[in-house]
Amino acid sequence: NPQHRLARMYLGRPVAPRRAVLEKPAGQAPEWAIAAREAMYWTRRMVHWWLDNRQAPDGQLGGGWSDDVEFSKTWSFYSLSLNDEKVRKSLTRIADNIWHCPEVANGYFSGTSKKWHLVDVEHGAEWMSFSQPQMMLARYGDPRYIERNMQVIRNMEFLSGINAAGHRHFKAYYFSHDVLHPRRLYHCDIPENGRYTKPGIYVMWYSRHPRVMQWCREWGDAWVDHSLATKRGKPTGFIPSEIVYETDQVGGMSGKWYRIAGYPGYDFAGGSWTTKHLMGQLVANAKLFGNPRYVEPIRRIVQWKKDHHDAPYGPEGSDGWILRKENHAERMWSRWERLRDGLQAPGRLETLVKQLREISSLHASTWEMNTQEVIATDRVPLPARPSQILMNMYTGGSGSMQAYYPDSAVAWENVELQAVPMVLEADRKHLKIMIHNFDQHRTIAMRPLELDTGVYEVRIDGKRKTNFHLSHRFEPLPLSLPPSATSLVEIRQVQSRPLPAVLPDLALSETECLLDRSSNPPVLTVRVHNVGIRDSGSAKVTLTALFENREEQIGVHKVPNIPWPKALMPSFVTLQQPWKIDERARAIRVEVSTATPDEICVENNSIEVATRDWIAPRDFRERPNLYGPDGTDIPRPAWPVARCESPPGTQLPSATGFVGVSHLFGPFRETGNLKFPVRYCRRQSMAWLLRDDKNLYVLVSSWKLGAALRRKAKPGTVGPVGNFAADDRIELLFQPPGKPWRSIQVNANSAVQGRTADGKPWSPSVKSLHNVAQDTWCAEWCCRLEIPLQSLSTEGDLDGQVWHFDIVRHAFDQGQPQRSSWSGGVPESPQTWGSITW
Incomplete structure (x- = not known):
């Protein structure tokens, strides 16, 4: 069938455009308003199609959370421009279910159901950074989303620090909320860490929280210092791709300013898109701290590109190569100019109308390719998403809403597709907006996001209206629009009434x-x-x-x-x-x-x-967070022992059947860490427990930076042969109800030793498998244990019993004994351990 619509699309042949289902305007309307109304119709219709046809009850859109948030990260545009309740509820469902999903812990992505792992920041940060910040626009003032963004950025205290050079840097770019990847190769700060700090930008924008302001100021200062310098042949202004945390060295792992040794493709050599989120942080800092030094690197890049615009293409690192790699600085500089100088009147309306019609034409002629034919939600064609042009027209924002500093001047209510605003000028003291009303007499509401608090003179078509008293950001100003007419709305401050800088809320x-x-x-x-x-x-x-x-x-x-x-x-x-x-x-x-x-x-x-x-459950649905005031008790961990139908895998290090079935026991903490703050150990370990009717199965993965595993003692008929106490060991501690505690210790040679609280001899039956990875940067010991349940208890059915339990990792650091454990308890004191339920 030569006219098959989908086949023609896939072959790149033209198809008849779909028709917009829009009422024709009753009277005369300017071309810009007609074109903008149709473009808004198409972009919103596309989003609504996804909500009606693809969004699951838990909010997912079909591509998995990581891709779905890439698709939906700009949808708060519809909350601002149209007050679209359908989209707002959809974003709420996405944000809430991501926050509560099992892959998230303490406000950060920490692994998948198939494999618990430390993920790179690009794929780890987007879960929160592209779901929670935009909720502070879609549901302005809602405390749940403000607090979630606070909890995400709170982890910056653990993930970053002040190094020996006095710079605040992230300690790694592979991490979870409480674990840094042990490989030294990853112990660098990189521009992509700017994805992680986006919730902090919104917390600062909303309340100027002093702790977040301090962290982001220090982090921005460090990157500006490195960017303005010219180490390793880097032109001044350009952002280096990696800074070694401990040494503060540019390109310390790769040897080149534009490369990341452990993250190829995410460095400047892979494209300047890797720097845009850090640039966004620098723009936010410049606005929040009133200091243009933060955007000086961006200014210098723009100037360097002008000075070298005719540089011929050359080898890696040459001027021509650098010129062709960098393609974000001008856009980020424009964002800064918008925040610094305000929005200026748009250029020729003929160009604007052409761009708006191109948006409509794209949707009408490729509708199926943006909806039913999509496979990966993060690959929906960019022009099909909310347009920079519409964003600029309706709200005065500069475009992309990837959780950059909010620069929209206004939000709207009751405009629907009947009133089309075009923001002409906007800054902190005045607004000038053209609005065409296609409808009968209509009252809309404008909510300022950028204006300073104070008293404002309001004029519509030159006629003065009642003064507007703006006491707080986002307070509504009703505007009465005549039917089928274009109105010019001008708002100008006549009296400043600033709020105190430090306020409750x-x-x-x-x-x-x-x-x-x-x-x-x-x-x-x-x-x-x-x-x-x-x-x-x-x-x-x-x-x-x-x-x-x-x-x-x-x-x-x-x-x-x-x-x-x-x-x-x-x-x-x-x-x-x-x-x-x-x-x-x-x-x-x-x-x-x-x-x-x-x-x-x-x-x-x-x-x-x-x-x-009003919700029926007895308690609020909110995630526990392992946090408490310093000096207060840390709750003792308690997990069930998961059941398995067949023994888990024996092929190490994967050992299929453990991860995703068992709860994660870890990461391990320092022993004796019974009160806040939580102290995670440098020797990072995690464990998983399973059982069937015959055996307990344990998998332990343990890392140590730059330290070889010690395993001298050998298995013997009556216990270990050799200095077992000097070896690296895993110890399982058990205390059944009303019984003395007992423990099983194993080294990487499968030597086993049992000990008991009362000193009675005990020779537990243990099968163990070990895999020791001799890595250049760190050693990983993976240990699988199989213990008969009869060896642990002779009292028959264990179902429902609650035992005190802990897992301890024994090692030596520079000759000194070192212990860490799942519970952070004291190994000889069962009341300080965690517990398991059989």
């Missing part, structure tokens, strides 16, 4: 409203947060039932104070209110009084949730 979330109908009487539960940078002081919380024609107060609670989240962890109080359910109530409103002297945001002080939407 009491906040409620619609996602945290619980109603336990099983209680007698039923109980409403809500949380009140403080997401600011100052203690809240006393506050009053009021719950009110809303009926069709009346209101009825349910209860009032007084809160003495909610501390500010100094340690970047959620700070809240939980309130419970008995309520005899009245089915006639359509909704319940929760309000918290405004803190003194003011707040960052006041719209999050009140929520109204339909009675049917």
